[in-house]
Amino acid sequence: MEKRVFFKGWLLPLLLIAPQILVSAVFFFYPAGQAVWQSLFIPDPFGLSMQYVGLGNFKYLLSDPYYRASFFTTGLFSILVTLVSMIPALFLAIVADRLIKGAGTYRTLLIWPYAVAPAIAGVLWLFMFNTRVGVVSWYLGNLGYDWNHVLNGSEAMGLVVVSSAWGRISYNFLFFFAALQSVPKSIIEAAAIDGARFWRRFWTIVLPLLSPTTFFLLVVNVVYAFFETFGVIHTITSGGPQQSTTILVYKVFADGFVGQDLGSSAAQSVILLVVVGALTVFQFKYIERRVHY
């Protein structure tokens, strides 16, 4: 895709593009290169010298049960966040799509949580489930269920999943709702005339037409769960109990800034870079196809 008309000169465009390239170089490429470089070394405890270890950091990481556990935790967390945020959103979007009046009002109300930062969402949910003052945990206690996410790993996982998925319900709802609204009414009506009832129409017509949006949201939500949920984890569990909610991004932070294990943290950054790269390529490949739809 190119323009037919160009302005003359080469100095001006270089000057125009310079700010972005400069910022990218200083704050993106240099740090990324540093991460790759540092991942090959182990600094001594005083930070005075660095010992070259080749792929030693990576080998160590991949054999480290905690790191493997963190991979598993991240996978489970991403799948759960994606499901918990997409299924209710799709359901609400289908219901809202059936309405002629009021759908706009519901949409306005449902957008709210999207604007709430993940870290704030964490605080709100922590407040509800706080073991001492939380309303929900209090009522659960009355029902005979002893809620304690500070000690119970599964409950901690459940809480960070729901807190992370909460704001995403709004986001997914917006996309599903827009997609549903663009399904041609004539097709639905034709199916209705042929006697197809609601669920049959949904499975055979609407859902296939939604598939591009669904795949897109799957990728975007997984990326979100991987990289943007740090605030939720940090405010609610700080990765605990017993690392049961330590996702990869949290571990980079915990090892690099809290544990001061720079070589390992850098190696983890490099592994994450590869993961983001793969996800981005996947996303773009997929979006290429989406254009034809």
Added chain:
Amino acid sequence: MTLPTSKPQKNPVAGMVEKRGLGIWLSHAIMVLGVLIVFFPIWLAFVASTVTQPEIVSPPMPLLPGDQFFINYKKALLAGVNVPVGTMLTNSLVMAIGIAVGKIIISLLSAFAIVYFRFPGKKIFFWLIFITLMLPVEVRIVPTYEIIAGFGMLNSYSGLIFPLIASATATFLFRQFFMTVPDELAEAARVDGAKPLRFFWDILIPMSRTNIAALFVILFIYGWNQYLWPLLITTDPEMNTIVMGIKQMFPSGDDVADWPVIMATSILAMIPPVIVVISMQKLFIRGLVDSEK
């Protein structure tokens, strides 16, 4: 939910597919329930910000607002816990606006250079910008932190803003839009002897107004909701942003958190992005759908 379709059509505009009677009431009921559930955490935070500490620490806390609204919010804004929330709000505002405006400016310039000029290295620069899509700040925190520390930009606005300012997304959005601008406009400008920057300023920028506004909404929220980066580089409470500052308001150890003030702060932290999203809803949805495509 299928109703007999033999009834005469009351509202032909509505289409013929099950949009009346019992089904519609049920749909409304589901939507209202959905909105209530999604809203509950925010409501509870608001209630908590209007009652006294003793009312919260002896569960269950009330579910209707109390009369401490002004007292709690005044205490939060002027005193806070470590630092007045008013200060944190200002920091967040500077950071969010700085990131949004900065990103828009450098992206407009570089997109203009890429679309309207031919210059040496254009392809390489294009790919360099493209690759930054794959480098979220979360995966390069340690080296980026070292750079900021090296520049002496810890605890400063520039340290908060610059590492988050380079954005491939915004550049691609503007590039896409510039591509749709008719070539005749640039042609005419050239024939009239207008300088490229004159064309950029007098024609391209005014034409991009809606895109700029939509992007501003998205980027403002992105900047406002940042958590990990401010957490790393603002060790001075005076420089904390509100989203990351809330976690710092929780006491360490066994002290009881000042819940009314903390919850008032979390309400204050969500008000600006919510106002931006709700008041610019149409632009926001458009920006969201466009920037993710």
